[in-house]
Amino acid sequence: MTYARLRPCLVAIGLATCAAPLSAAPVNFNMSDWVAEGGNWTVHDAGNTVRQTSNSPPTVYHSGQNDLFSRYSGSFRVNTDDDDDFIGFVIGYTAGDIYYPNEGLQANSDIDYLLIDWKQDNQTNATLGMAISRVTGDIYEIGNSGQITVQADAWKHDGVVEEIKRADTLGNMGWVDYQTYGFTLEYLPSVVRLHIGDIAALEVTPGEVGLTSFQAGSFGLYGFSQTGLEVSNVRYESLPQVSAAVSTVPLPAGLPLVIAGMGALAILRRRRA
Numbered sequence: 001m002t003y004a005r006l007r008p009c010l011v012a013i014g015l016a017t018c019a020a021p022l023s024a025a026p027v028n029f030n031m032s033d034w035v036a037e038g039g040n041w042t043v044h045d046a047g048n049t050v051r052q053t054s055n056s057p058p059t060v061y062h063s064g065q066n067d068l069f070s071r072y073s074g075s076f077r078v079n080t081d082d083d084d085d086f087i088g089f090v091i092g093y094t095a096g097d098i099y100y101p102n103e104g105l106q107a108n109s110d111i112d113y114l115l116i117d118w119k120q121d122n123q124t125n126a127t128l129g130m131a132i133s134r135v136t137g138d139i140y141e142i143g144n145s146g147q148i149t150v151q152a153d154a155w156k157h158d159g160v161v162e163e164i165k166r167a168d169t170l171g172n173m174g175w176v177d178y179q180t181y182g183f184t185l186e187y188l189p190s191v192v193r194l195h196i197g198d199i200a201a202l203e204v205t206p207g208e209v210g211l212t213s214f215q216a217g218s219f220g221l222y223g224f225s226q227t228g229l230e231v232s233n234v235r236y237e238s239l240p241q242v243s244a245a246v247s248t249v250p251l252p253a254g255l256p257l258v259i260a261g262m263g264a265l266a267i268l269r270r271r272r273a
């Protein structure tokens with residue numbers, strides 16, 4: 001191996017990153033096996049499309065797998081002009097984080113995930129636009145009368161729903177009836193990134209949320225008090241797990257000697273200093 005080929009690996013070790021093509025190619029994700037919690041989620045087109053058709057308390061439809069180190073993309077739309085409430089995504093979600101007593105789930109004691117929600121219009125206690133929040137408690141809310149819903153933490157971004165930041169551009173803009181939006185969402189221990197079409201809507205680090213690292217959990221779709229959400233063509237891609245990747249990069253023969261030589265040089269320099 002020539003030095004020119006060796007060098008990127010040396011740089012990679014120094015920066016704890018590597019340009020090697022370690023991520024899997026994106027694949028279409030059959031959503032038939034995802035997990036519904038609340039709402040009325042139905043699967044169409046052999047798992048290529050899901051719809052949520054209930055004006056319901058907070059509800060999710062999640063992958064049921066660990067989606068840390070992943071990229072999701074796809075499209076969504078609200079297929080009705082009825083109502084003006086919340087759609088969105090959850091990240092780092094664990095089954096039962098929204099506790100539905102009637103569905104036999106057990107209440108989780110350590111709820112902690114991210115919620116990206118998007119409201120179409122202003123309404124009592126709720127602001128139109130997209131935001132990301134850290135959720136640390138059960139946001140299930142019995143009933144859906146105006147009086148109850150508009151007092152819910154997920155409605156107000158209050159209590160167990162701590163709003164972290166509004167989205168760029170979309171933070172003060174509602175979604176549009178019948179409009180199809182493309183999305184790309186990346187979930188890594190060090191960052192969450194969301195693009196809506198060409199808009200870099202959100203980029204959040206754990207430090208902004210009060211964490212040292214984002215945690216394992218599922219990607220999911222979200223609705224609250226809004227019927228007609230349709231999500232299609234979801235593709236999934238696993239991203240390189242950097243620390244593991246670096247440790248498993250095979251060292252070319254001779255490289256350990258190069259590194260040992262560099263270490264000896266450093267010791268000599270320190271002794272001379």
Ligand SMILES: [Ca+2]
Nearest residue numbers: 081082083084
């Ligand atoms: Ca509407």
Ligand SMILES: [Ca+2]
Nearest residue numbers: 083084085123
């Ligand atoms: Ca409404």
Ligand SMILES: [Ca+2]
Nearest residue numbers: 083085225226
């Ligand atoms: Ca509603």
